[in-house]
Amino acid sequence: MMKILVVDDEESIRLLYKEELEEDGFVVEVAKDGLEALKQVPLFRPDLITLDIKMPGLNGIDTLKRIREMERQIPIVMCSAYGEYKQDLTTWASDAYVVKAADLTELKNTIRRLLRLL
Template identity: 55%
Template sequence: MKRILIADDEEALQRLYKEEFEDEGYEVLVAGNGNEVISLLEDPSHLPDLIVMDIRMPGMNGIDTLRIIKEKYPRIPVILCSAYSEFKQDFSVWASDDYVVKSSDLTELKEAVKKHLKE
């Protein structure tokens, strides 16, 4: 079973993503900020196959967290998510593998996850 790490500070979105991706057959871990992401990654038993991460989070934001992930865990794909579509043109500069604008319709996010997990 593929494991996805969802990093978002909004608990309602954490629950929505967790439920939707578990229904798709994934194991889902959840983190509320970048510090929690890094803590989870330091435990080899929690290493995800893919990370879906918000850009704006309290504490360590998504961009700073992304830099650490790509330095220490370059093989883990990271999909950045944000409600702000203006960030879309910057995702490749940040070394993110993909970018999805947050929406209540998770079709685009699910397609991006499948693409990066090669399913």
């Protein structure tokens, strides 16, 4: 069973992602900000992380850097309401960038592609 860590400061988003991804057969854990995510990574050892960018405390971009210091291999999908960082971030340290949408098809396809489930 593949494990996914969802990092987002909005509770409703966390809930939505968790339920949707669990329905698709993933084991899902959530974190409400960057610091919590950093604690979860070594404990939960996810196969993939979805990371929001704008969060209080440690934001998504700093969190991405810190996770990469610990874990080089875990695929990370940046999930944001902002579309304009897309160009910069996909070439940098994350593996994908998805602009948040109510239709989760794109996110799910990206996750499956990164986990080689397609």
